[in-house]
Amino acid sequence: MSLSVSARAVHHPLKAPFRISRGVKTAAEVVVVEVRSGDHIGRGESVPYARYDETVAGVLAQLKPVLAVLQRDGEGNIDHGAALAVLAPGAARNALDCALWDLRAKLTGVSVAEATGLPVPASLVTAVTVSLDAPEAMAAAARAVADAPLIKIKLSAEDPAARLRAVAAAALLADLPIALVEQPLPADADGALDGYDPPYVICADESVHVGGDLAALRSRYQAVNLKLDKTGGFSEAVRMLEQARALGFQLMTGCMVASSLGIAPALHLAGACQFADLDGPWWLAVDHPGGLRVEGGVITPPAAGFWGDGVDAEGLWL
Structure with a gap:
């Protein structure tokens, strides 16, 4: 079965300005990666951070060739580690990594909590x-x-x-x-x-x-x-x-x-x-x-x- 992969920018307005020592935010500008296999969709989100020389456009550009390879090679050839290895630590790799974890859970029926031994607390x-x-x-x-x-x-x-x-x-x-x-x-x-x-x-x-x-x-x-x-x-x-x-x-x-x-x-x-x-x-x-x-x-x-x-x-x- 083939894969369909995408990355897009999403704008989330804030309910109030968020100020830190380096500036003020009025919205969360995020990147969302989706990896689809049949009826299953894995999703991941990241926040490009200017302090680390990241922008939304830059993160999307980093992801474009990696997602193209994933889509070309198809579901049977997903190599989670290899896909991440070509990306430096940062927002681009985070969004892709989280999308692949989510998709793997849906394809295998094994939750992230079961796979890692790290359950989500009830509260x-x-x-x-x-x-x-x-x-x-x-x-x-x-x-x-x-x-x-x-x-x-x-x-x-x-x-x-x-x-x-x-x-x-x-x-x-x-x-x-x-x-x-x-x-x-x-x-x-x-x-x-x-x-x-x-x-x-x-x-x-x-x-x-x-x-x-x-x-x-x-x-x-x-x-x-x-x-x-x-x-x-x-x-x-x-x-x-x-x-x-x-x-x-x-x-x-x-x-x-x-x-x-x-x-x-x-x-x-x-x-x-x-x-x-x-x-x-x-x-x-x-x-x-x-x-x-x-x-x-x-x-x-x-x-x-x-x-x-x-x-x-x-x-x-x-």
């Missing part, structure tokens, strides 16, 4: 993000999510103390402990953390992309953040999870601002991590109808058939 606490803004605006945002058990505060080098004080003074937040500090220094300057004994867990984000990065970070960080768009997909993230555990790191799984299709694979990692920061779909004005739900800082998984469970369904995607 999951996620950090809910208070994005960077004026202190009073951040305090208001914190009050709006005060029922969440875990809050992530975006800061910059510009007066972070004032923003922290404002958030801490917001309703119900004054006595919350700090659980983790993420990437306090730029990746090219984090050598200053060598040998530092911090009062909190310090987690690497931009400093870690693939498994080969881990060993050099042991003297600087106590935790690492596994993001599929950095690892280049679910396959590398699963390998990294085991490598990081063996090296003694605590684990966090994070995300870009994305739809539920981009987050669903990471839910398999989250059950094995101490921290989850997977509120990306919560920022969308409209998410997929079958997608995950975030209420009170707790994720309810997507509907059956949405991604990776080997079930074919209809009407779950925009």
Whole structure:
């Protein structure tokens, strides 16, 4: 049976601006890959990230020749590993990798959870993000999510103390402990953390992309953040999870601002991590109808058939 493969750009407006130290987003610009075999469709999503010199157009260009080879060779010749090997870690490889995992589950009837031993939790606490803004605006945002058990505060080098004080003074937040500090220094300057004994867990984000990065970070960080768009997909993230555990790191799984299709694979990692920061779909004005739900800082998984469970369904995607 022949394969039909495609990649396209999708624009998801946000319900409110999302600000970080490097700029502001009003929409999630994502790339969706679909690989179809008969009645089965595997789907994957990624978020091209300008910080890593990625654009939507660039990611689509990277994918075009790889998808052409997949379509030419057909279902009987799908070589998952070979298809990924020609792509560098990043958004293009992530979207393709996740689509192939989803398709394989549907073709074989073996779910991603069964294949990896990483089930999706029935419910999951996620950090809910208070994005960077004026202190009073951040305090208001914190009050709006005060029922969440875990809050992530975006800061910059510009007066972070004032923003922290404002958030801490917001309703119900004054006595919350700090659980983790993420990437306090730029990746090219984090050598200053060598040998530092911090009062909190310090987690690497931009400093870690693939498994080969881990060993050099042991003297600087106590935790690492596994993001599929950095690892280049679910396959590398699963390998990294085991490598990081063996090296003694605590684990966090994070995300870009994305739809539920981009987050669903990471839910398999989250059950094995101490921290989850997977509120990306919560920022969308409209998410997929079958997608995950975030209420009170707790994720309810997507509907059956949405991604990776080997079930074919209809009407779950925009």
